[in-house]
Amino acid sequence: MLASLSRAARRRLLQASAALLVVCGLLVWWLVPFGSSEPSGRVTFSTGVPTGVYQRYGELLRQALATDLPDVSIALKNSEGSQQNLARLASGEADFTVATADAVAQYQRDGKPGHDRLRGCARLYDDYVQLVVRKDSAVRSVADLRGLRVGVGQEGSGVRLIADRVLAAGGLTPDVDIKPVSAGIDTMPGLLERGRLDAFFWSGGLPTQAVQELSDRLPVRLVPLSAALVDKVHDVGESTRHYRSAVIPADAYARAQDGQEVATLAVANLLVTTDAADPALVEGFTRTVIRSRDRIGRQVHPAQLVDLRTAIYTEPLSLHEGARRYYRSVKP
Numbered sequence: 647m648l649a650s651l652s653r654a655a656r657r658r659l660l661q662a663s664a665a666l667l668v669v670c671g672l673l674v675w676w677l678v679p680f681g682s683s684e685p686s687g688r689v690t691f692s693t694g695v696p697t698g699v700y701q702r703y704g705e706l707l708r709q710a711l712a713t714d715l716p717d718v719s720i721a722l723k724n725s726e727g728s729q730q731n732l733a734r735l736a737s738g739e740a741d742f743t744v745a746t747a748d749a750v751a752q753y754q755r756d757g758k759p760g761h762d763r764l765r766g767c768a769r770l771y772d773d774y775v776q777l778v779v780r781k782d783s784a785v786r787s788v789a790d791l792r793g794l795r796v797g798v799g800q801e802g803s804g805v806r807l808i809a810d811r812v813l814a815a816g817g818l819t820p821d822v823d824i825k826p827v828s829a830g831i832d833t834m835p836g837l838l839e840r841g842r843l844d845a846f847f848w849s850g851g852l853p854t855q856a857v858q859e860l861s862d863r864l865p866v867r868l869v870p871l872s873a874a875l876v877d878k879v880h881d882v883g884e885s886t887r888h889y890r891s892a893v894i895p896a897d898a899y900a901r902a903q904d905g906q907e908v909a910t911l912a913v914a915n916l917l918v919t920t921d922a923a924d925p926a927l928v929e930g931f932t933r934t935v936i937r938s939r940d941r942i943g944r945q946v947h948p949a950q951l952v953d954l955r956t957a958i959y960t961e962p963l964s965l966h967e968g969a970r971r972y973y974r975s976v977k978p
Contacts, residue, residue: 685927686717692731692740693722695800695830699851700727700744703946710938715930726830727803729753735920736760742923742931746773746804746849747888747914751962760920766960767917767932767969771851771948774894775808775910778838778857778902779845781865788816788875795825797834797846805830808913809847811886812871815878835860845869849913851948852898861902868894868902870909879911888913888962916960928968932957936972 691708694700701724708720723740725731728749734740736759754761779785785794791813798813798820799805806828813820820826827834827843834846835856848857860866873891880886892912896905917935919928936954943950958965958973965973 684717685715685924685930688719688721689741689927690721690723690734690739692725692734692743694725694727694731694744695832696724697832697856698727698830699854699946699948700725702855703744703942703949706942706945706949707935707938710934710941711931714934714937715927718927718930725802726800727805729804729807730802732764732918733758733802735764735918738922742767742917742919744770744915745918746808747916747962748886749804749807750916750918751888752807754962763920763922764963765919765921765923765966765969766963767919767928767966768935768952768957769959770915770917770935770957771951772892772912772914773804773849774852774892774912775812775871776848776850776854776857776894777812777845777869777871777910778835778848778860778866779869780838781867781902783844783867785845785869787869788812788818788871791816791845792818792823793825794844795827795842797829797837797843798826799847799849800828800830803830804913805847805849808849808889808911811879812847812875812911815875815881831856838866839864851915851946852894853947857902858899861899866902867904868899868908868910871911872909876911916963918963919966921966923966923968925966925968925971928966929972930968932969932972936976 691704693704704722708722711720728745731743731745732749732753735743785791798809810820818824829837831848834843837843838846848854876889876891879889889911892910894908894910896903896907936957939949939952
């Protein structure tokens with residue numbers, strides 16, 4: 647049939663056919679969501695000790711993610727804290743975690759495996775250092791801990807990192823001048839209550855449930871960490887620049903504080919992943935973290951402090967491309 651047509655007619659027919667193919671191609675491109683499929687699969691979120699803020703935050707975030715990313719299965723994995731969390735990310739044992747900025751900086755400073763692959767998703771909330779003693783204790787400063795049994799956090803925790811630095815700033819050598827007890831927030835309150843500790847360090851969001859419950863059972867108080875002490879902590883090394891002087895509000899632990907603010911130091915928590923994470927997954931993860939703030943904050947008070955305006959500042963980590971996409975999408 648094509649042979650019986652004139653050359654001009656054949657040319658017009660071929661041109662029309664080509665145009666039809668182009669239109670069909672555009673329709674397929676428009677209707678089929680190439681490259682926009684929802685994230686799916688299984689990811690591991692490394693949290694913290696069972697009674698800590700990291701774990702509770704992870705549990706509630708997983709619930710929010712189940713709604714926002716229904717094809718993604720989130721497995722939570724307990725840990726000793728920030729240092730272990732970062733090691734798990736670097737080894738591929740975990741896909742996301744929460745870690746303090748000082749622990750991240752130290753991990754980088756030490757050149758540990760995979761340090762250059764770590765990426766930030768969001769700045770979350772601040773941890774506050776809490777030095778807890780019985781209310782009738784003679785301890786009034788860090789220097790007064792000399793010779794005492796002191797809970798300093800578990801080996802892989804951010805608490806241990808901060809406790810060692812605070813002790814050094816107070817003129818004490820951690821392994822010489824005190825009797826360090828390696829324990830987490832899941833056991834330290836009970837040890838203090840049973841008389842097996844004289845004091846313990848904790849670094850976490852306010853209020854931390856385990857400390858709150860201890861103060862309800864036992865007369866305790868918080869030992870102030872002065873601005874002058876924080877200045878000395880800053881002298882330890884570069885990664886200490888992430889600490890700042892702060893106060894624990896008077897109503898954080900009403901029974902332990904007797905209506906008084908307590909001076910301390912604070913450090914930011916970061917949501918961390920690696921450069922290997924799928925950008926679409928990271929974008930969705932970051933979106934849920936920001937959007938679920940109020941919902942999670944009703945049960946985990948520190949989460950109320952997650953703020954879109956500051957979440958983008960994940961120093962010392964570069965933002966993951968997926969997180970960057972999210973922040974660009976909500977930029978006014």
